[in-house]
Amino acid sequence: MSKLSSAALFFLIFFSHTAFSQKKTLQAKSITENITIDGKINEQIWESASIASDFIMFEPDNGKPINNDKKTEVKVLYDNDAIYISAMLYDNEPGKIQKEITNRDVFGVSDHFSVYINGFNDGQQDFRFFVSAAGVQMDCLATEDYEDFTWDAIWDSEVAITELGWVVEMKIPYAALRFSKADKQNWGLNFMREIKRDVQKYTWNRIDTKIGAVIPQAGILQGIENIQTPTRLFLIPYSSAYYQQSDIGSGITLKAGLDIKYGINDSFTLDAILVPDFGQTKFDNAILYLEPFEQQFEENRPFFTEGTDLFSKGGLFYSRRIGGGSTTELLLANEEETTNYPSTVDLLNAIKISGRTEKGLGIGFLNAVTEKTKATIKNNDTGEIRKEVIEPLTNYNMFVLDQRFNQNSSVSFVNANTTRNGDFRDANSSALLFDLNTKQNTYNLYGDFKYSVINALEDYDGFKTEIGFAKTSGKYRYGFSGKYVSENYDINDLGINFYSNYHNAYANGSYRIVNPIKLFNTFRINQYINFEMDNTSGKLQTGAFGTEIKARTLSNDALEFVVEFSPFKTYDFYEPREYGKYVFLPQKVFTAVNFTSNDNNPFTIILQPSITIFNEKDRNVYGLYISPKYRFNDRFSLTYVLEYFNKTNDRGWVDTDKTGIFFAERTRETAQHDFTGKYALNNKMTINLTARYYWSYSKNHEFFTLQDSGYLTPNSTYAQNKDRNFNSWNFDLSYSWWFAPGSEISILYRNYGLERASVVEKDLSKNLKNIFNSDLTNVLSVSIRYFIDYNSVKNKF
Template sequence: MPKYCSIFILFFIFISFCTYGQKKTLRAKNITESITIDGKINEEAWKTAPIATDFVMYEPDNGKPIGEDKKTDVKVLYDNNAVYISAVLYDNQPNKISRELTNRDEYGVSDVFSVSINGNNDGQQDFRFFVTAAGVQLDCLATEDNEDFNWDAIWDSEVTMTNFGWVVEMKIPYAALRFSKATKQTWGLNFRRDLKRDDKDQSYTWNFVDTKIGAVITQEGILEGIENIKTPTRLFLIPYTSAYYQQDDFASDKTLKAGMDIKYGINDAFTLDAILVPDFGQTKFDNAILNLEPFEQQFDENRSFFTEAADLFSKGNLFYSRRIGGAPTIEPTTGDNEVVTEYPSSTDLLNAVKVSGRTEKGLGIGFLNAITEKTYAKIQDTISGATRKEIVEPLVNYNVLVLDQRFNQNSSVTFVNTNTLRNGNFRDANVSALLFDLNTKVNTYKLSGDFKYSAVKDSDINYGSIYGLENYDGFKTQLSFAKTSGKYRYMFSGKYLSEMYDVNDLGIIFVNNYHSGYGEMSYRIINPTKTFNSLKFSQNINVEIQNTTGKAQEAWYQAKLAAITLKNNYLEGKFQINPVDRYNFYEPRVYGRYVYVPKSVTGYFRYSTNQNNKFSLDIDGSIEKFDEDGRVVYAISPGLKHRFNDKFSLSYNLIYTRKVNDRGWVDFDADDIIFAERNREIVDHYFTGKYSISNKMSLNLIARYYWSYAENHEFFSLQDDGKLIANSTYSENRNRNFNSWNFDFSYSWWFAPGSEISVLYRNYALESTNLVQKSISTNLNNVFDTNLTTIFSVSIRYYIDYNSLKRK
């Protein structure tokens, strides 16, 4: 072995067993007296509790001690029910403390105090609780890769403003945390203070977090002193009732619903969540688009049951929760003179249950089960008028199982299984995966990878199998190595997906049957310079080769620069070149066929002014030029926001895209695959407004108008070699003009912890035609002249703690 290799191995082993600098330790004080959460911290217990102080800057000037003018003192108390935290945040300019009122889980422009608690002290997952200077609560489950603000806990907090700064008092019940059964608890702990000013942002932490190291959670301090606690039963009932009135141009309808969510603490580590008679009528609308791509449109998940505590179930990216209750998967068969008169856009969720948590040994377990109802389409004989029903989705049982073993505070090995079982003679699917994420002790290097295996049983190959097989399986594997700390970092990755790798029954994947290599190198500044608070420059290259043909389906080099100035303005620029001819294996919509995609060059920019200002501006734009006569894509997206005061704000965003001489599939003509050269425009307007009456009550407005068209001006036939030749005989009208309108105006009042009254007024409409209209006023009139649907709804959810019932 060469000498330099031996030196490198010894160095790698050395850094793997190094430890961080000494961590701070705080001792919690046990109490028997009651604590009133009023932001005054005047109880006797607070006076003798140990103090956490001497905060250190996290960003932008990492490592700089906090000044006396911003001194921060934090104390922790506990009893058998909860942990209590007080923070005194000094500020020599109390009149400049930012205090924007927002909805729950939204920062806004406000100073913030937060606590991060890791009940297992394993360096892997935090429970984070935030309170803004305006008294708004935020909370999240945090891993190194993600902060999940969809998770909502029930806890209490209060803020008071003083002539020397502000004061926070918090009560965090044990029900909102997860920890071991040990008699003496040792928790990971850190406190953070964020300051928002017109000209700068600053963040400080109690235990120093070195930004040269990629991991944050492993750099927390220690909380000791919590001993011999007897935690109460964790059983919470959230009954709801909701009423809906819906009206369109043809009919009206009234609906009354009632149901219940249940949360039960199996023990201090595991929780069971169940929904009985689910109601998702007030979830945010989906952003409908004119989708001319060969793939389905992917939607965000807005249903709280599937978004809360989703970190375990997102492992391996095998679970796309919108499959549950999504569109039916089977197209009905029609005979002569028959037409489909009713085809449901979704399936009904009957019930869902999930169990999640982590043992004190670091084993995370997640199990989710959901059942959707049998769904029918209605078919009518156009001559006799007779109607019949046909199944378009049988009763379906969905299961997800995750086993995630963490070790060494920053590494893990994970097993994931997803399973879809359709009742009767229909398609079933199963996917399993083994994942690993290994980091050196001080998070300098990372080795990660996976192996995933899919199996599909499709007894009727007319329903979904593109391979013409009843049973087929496939696999995917990936391996990555990265340097994850310091100013200079790099990452190399390779992966392989087999031809029949298919996770689309409970996951989502668009492209398979290729192998690829990816490399990235980056440089960043750790502390501010005379010009920038932060700066990162990166270069990366990616090549994807289709397995069957050996042709490139992706090949690009990219350089990117992103920076934040001393005035908190954001700048970003990107250059990308696709230097070789590529081939698209999905646009033809026929298995085994492909279409040529020419070389191209892309430029991108983004500029955002300081979001702390009353008026802020975002603008980004891009241009992609293809090596084909006149083929180019332009895009620009300006955004404006004005904060009139701490209660009221309005924002407007526009996304405009123009594609000149775009080429894409439009039709089949016998055995011919027809493509068109076309011009496309996409205009997406997004308007939001917020008026916060208090930190628990608000009015919110969301309005979206989307318009897009595709106008064909030349047709082509696809050849076997992927090239297009002119087709002068095809003359069908395959133009598209699409309009979508959504309007939501809501009132929300959190009248008690975990309890909410929500009132929503909503209307929406869609219009799709092959007659292109290029006047925006004409399109607006057309969409409002279609069947505009209006919904008015009221929903009440009430949070009941079993312990409070037991005491009564």
């Protein structure tokens, strides 16, 4: 090859790399005409708008230009109310476009088009809006760490399937976005197209998967100038009615309330909830819980899930603390018993303010107040009834400052405070966090310092600190971190933390392919080591080496293999339930396999067997997760899930008295059956079924006494019955109709019950009979919520 040809080749390669690396720019066009969102794109003004085209594959074959028969063209218009987006998604086989109708925020088996908007162009958070070929909307707040699909905005979209492919038209009001108050806006922007049948995703501005950060690789939207945004004030009144029936009796409950959303300016929003009603939120999964910690539940209340990304920073906020159950222990005389102990505490009101300044400073404030709650106690000798406060009037407060800079880095301060009326416990915790990335997003340095203070009968404080470093780009990546948690670190009044008084060292290294190879579309292997030591005794509580392999085959089946070795003797400092005590844990190896079939097929299955083998005679844990799903058509699907665990010769705490701490060798078996069904009448109206039956037992074989050395010695005198048999049943059948943007009518029939016993019953039919013969509760509820835009009301009057 001649020197001239070599130079030309070098220039071509370099130019191609540079072209891919450059940020594309799209000009938005100002309009005064009305745009009808109907999926037709027939307004004349669209003809003169700039076009975003030349999409590049994001995955699996990163960097490959889109084929001409799948070319994609997007345009953007704007006025003082919103931006308008049209997309023509060409497809040479429009009959094969996947378009399953799902619930809102559920992707399903569909082609998708999405727009990613970063109003501050700071490379750190996107507002993402998706629409499927079936017309179903999805939206989320996205950072590099997670996508929050609990956030729901009010926006409009329509789609149409044509002979050339499919068409999308969207209207995204400024109220659904956050941006600076500058006269000339400069937004981060990207578009993504997913072709489901080919399992391919394309973006307008190329996202190089060799770089770990996605959001900074967006293009630029320019041209939005001198907009006069309307007042952002939204009222969402609601009304609901409940009819509840059980063996105890029946009754009707009527509720009404109001949610308020007010845009303080284009960057900050106030959300308030008055007289909240969470009666139709998803049920909690009741289980047989024998662990030394409290059971952690998912948050299902919309106010505490929508737009709370700022408050999640630092891990000091566990929203189920607000309105959760009381932890107060009642002191009862021998002749007294509790006749009513409320399981939850009523939330009186809550507000949150969040947003970000033009210079990248995010500010978040959340405040909630819960009601004074009392338990009822009866004296069985005298018949006297008394009430005792188990949770006083309580104020919960969160405050967050998050400064972003350099398009990819941030420093944050977080404070969580819980103040209880009277002589009850108060708490305060704070965190200082930093997350620093190099300009090219190749290396990351992160860390934190957290401090907690408890004011109770005895005041105490504690801290936690961590620092880590990682290479975040390329095929080969690595990271390592260190952590120290003091003995009295306690954030559990508004956060949740199980482990304290230890130090930790962690390291990992990984390899991944970024383009398909002979056998796989994607492939990644990660190896890690993790050590934790108790601060007081110096004993090892975790010592593990692990390997994770994840791959997707050319036929788009997903495979995963995990193996973790714990070859050292370790000690559990929590299972004994007494400070300063610990129990020996034998060496073990854990392995699991995951197979997930290509979800383009009508019948799909997820299969996850696992096993843990201990270096102790006949002590093992067997697990199985299996989930077949059948999609009858684009409207109707059924899914079944079985989760099964069998712990043979498991050892755990059962009792403590004046003579010692007692453990048992036991068999534990758990089977959970979940059945879900979905029928979509259209993309705004669905019928959903969720049924769950859970059965678990613990059968003790032999008892032991815990020694100060951490080892167990046989105990032949302990005779308490600590066997457990637990049944739980939940059934939800619901109808949902989004009859207008942000407005919904929902009807829910709920049937539930649980049964606890100290006699183990292994016959499934008898367990089912027992649960259905228990005091089942039936609830029928109707709820209506209506979204009111202040500007629409103002214009009418």
